[in-house]
Amino acid sequence: MKKSGATAGFQAAAGAGVIVALMLPFSRGRLEATLVGHVLVQMPLLVLAGWLLGSALAEKLERVMEQWNRFGVAGFTFAIFVMLFWMVPRSVDTAIAHTGYEIFKFAGLPCAGAALALSFPRTIPLLAGALKAHFVSMLAVLAWLYTAAPVRLCNSYLASDQKMLGAGTALFACAFAIYWALGPLFGLPKPQPTIASGAAAAREAPGGARI
């Protein structure tokens, strides 16, 4: 499972490239013009970019993670709080109006993605499963909230946008649920070795495991 330097380099470049592309005024303006673009395209891409960077750094950070992020507990805590913050409608509104929030978004979400990439391979299947189940159900609740809310939740976006965000979030929830169910149901994707069982195992497969 040892990752080659080339793979790590490619992941790092791809992650950084996505973040830079999203920071360009053109893509920022386009994506933030609609709720779907802002919440379902830009934000997940920032997390994904962070995931790539985190995977690329996994080997280098192995020792630190072993000490400070056993079973991925610290990383998950970080990612959960950052994602909670960006689920608050007011945060989405404020990101458009205030540069400070926008900077926090562009820094925090990639860090959350990196934290997830550094934590999932270290955790136990039970915790990973619980987090995935919780994530899917939370998306479903958000989808319902955005679809059914009788008022506009963001002052900067249209009510029709909010409904579309609800529908899109429901799709996301379904997609994640199906993707994560495929493994246990059909053996796809391949079962992964976990490296949480100890430092010895970790040395054999440093950060190479995927979910």
Place this chain on the structure above:
Amino acid sequence: MLRTAAAALAIAGILGAVLWQGTSGLRAFTTEGLRRLSVMEQPRPLPNVRLIDMQGRELTLPDELGRAMVVEFIYTTCPTICVSLGESFAKLQDQIWMDGLADRIRLISISFDLARDGPEALSDYAQARGADGRLWIAVRPENDEALRALLTTFGVTVIPDGAGGFVHNAALHVVDRQGRLIAIFDIGEEPQVLAALRRQQ
């Protein structure tokens, strides 16, 4: 494991504080909620801007000092929510006349559509909605700068709806006799608005 626990606790503490701050202590999850909460806790003085009324006369908000006010934001070509705002104002107008407070209160409809809403459009709007021109007047800010100052103070966000109109967070804004925005209510909460106005007398 001890270090991991310490790291997790520290992260939860710091980011929990950020989340607490970002939701005003879990009390305001939307921008609209924050605006209402913050006005109640800290009344906002209105900016000193010049307005033009439906007869083309100039007035400034401080001219109205000494009277409590209810302010709504409108644009005269608005087909939907402004109609319900207008009905809301009509109800308030009737009740205030009945209470005998008409000379101590102002109802002000402020247009944010500077391109289209001149005195004539405002006058038509006032007539159509039943604004009497004494208690209830329709105005527009003198220029863009004045409009921006007003929208910022009131916390009103106006966005184009893609069909030539606008969408905005419509509400009934209560201003006290010292010219400070003190409370924000939803359309349909006229009894609460009247109660707030009576407390000002």
